[in-house]
Ligand SMILES: C/C(=C\Cc1cc(O)c2ccccc2c1O)CCC[C@H](C)CCC[C@H](C)CCCC(C)C
């Protein structure tokens with residue numbers, strides 16, 4: 001029986017601090033590099049453009065924020081927020097020389113920004129980890145300007161039984177054993193109950209609409225292994 005309640009935020013924070021040194025290479029190996037394609041799609045769906053202000057919530061080691069920086073260009077600004085100091089340290093190192101990115105340690109459930117601060121936002125593999133999805137969506141909505149879009153990338157729930165079985169097999173038989181070689185079995189096993197708890201697309205759409213987002217759409221990726229929830233601040 002999957003554990004119903006998510007771990008407390010301090011345990012999630014500690015988990016991502018611990019995996020920070022191997023987070024990027026393991027994502028590359030385990031997804032055969034495809035996670036970079038999925039992240040690029042999310043950034044495109046955020047619709048940010050040159051000179052705009054973009055926010056990447058739960059930025060981790062900075063993948064999406066770095067892609068946003070390319071979209072907004074030298075005249076734009078990007079803020080990457082995360083509560084893991086170790087993840088932010090890696091993001092900081094990776095972005096040396098890119099002056100338009102600010103890295104902030106903070107809580108996705110209580111964003112340290114004024115209302116209507118950003119022209120677009122991404123949230124990559126964070127919504128499943130924040131512990132309070134409605135609060136996270138509400139904060140994301142609050143800091144977006146009217147007309148701005150949010151793109152939320154995460155694991156999803158395939159409808160086809162064989163894809164669902166493949167996802168479960170891959171996590172249990174490929175992901176966890178590889179993590180074990182880094183002594184991170186418990187940290188990567190966490191993926192399994194976190195996915196089991198994560199709402200299915202129709203419920204995510206309803207939750208985004210309840211937060212105020214309009215034109216809410218869910219785009220399945222890889223047969224539903226992953227997906228991007230997209231919504232606009234009216
Ligand atoms: C970038 C990806 C996952 C990020 C991520 C999210 C989390 O919540 C974690 C929690 C605890 C530990 C690690 C993470 C974490 O890395 C997605 C790519 C990496 C995935 C681990 C790989 C899983 C890929 C699909 C299930 C199967 C893909 C098959 C394809 C043929 C490659």
Ligand SMILES: C[S@@+](CC[C@H](N)C(=O)[O-])C[C@H]1O[C@@H](n2cnc3c(N)ncnc32)[C@H](O)[C@@H]1O
Pocket residue numbers: 009012013016017057058059060061062063064081082083084087106107108109123124125126129130131
């Ligand atoms: C799986 S990583 C995703 C990192 C990055 N967005 C990516 O796509 O690779 C999830 C990130 O969410 C962060 N996180 C989880 N809950 C958070 C919260 N309440 N506030 C801020 N960051 C949080 C973790 O510290 C971690 O860096």
